[in-house]
Amino acid sequence: MPALEGRYEMKISTTYGSSEEGIKNIIEKIGKSKIVAINTIPRTLLTRLTPHLKGKMVKVILPVDDSADDVVKKIGEVAVSKARVYKDYKGIEADTGSVYFADRVFNITWVKDRILEIDTMEYDRCVKCMKEMFETGWKSSRK
Secondary structure, three states, X not given: OOEEOOEEOOOOOOEOOOHHHHHXXXXXXXXXXXXXXXXXXXXXXXXXXXXXXOOOEEEEEEOOOOOOOHHHHOOOEEEEOOOOOEEEEOOEEEEXXXXXXXXXXXXXXXXXOEEEEEEEEOOHHHHHHHHHHHHHHHHHOEO
């Protein structure tokens, strides 16, 4: 944690002003990464990310009601979640998903094909913990 003017400061997260801004940042991060783990994001977003995932080591857990087609299978290793994880987002029952990198997790809140919000977790210890949660979900998913 860097010391600035005698005190410690650390940025732990970002909430993007629009889903487009968040998607742009996810695509930029994919370009700089070798490994990407994707967990229960809407199919429209997965389709949009697909061209950027070529040549990367990718694991994808699809939402509980989705299934792997030939396009998704070409992305990388694919599984389907056995559980639906959701939250109350300003009074709306919304699904949640994530795109994991070594140093950042992008959290996606969505309903059907509509992305409501994208935010990040950037605090190293929390990122590691959240990535471990992905691995637990991967182990229990249908392959």
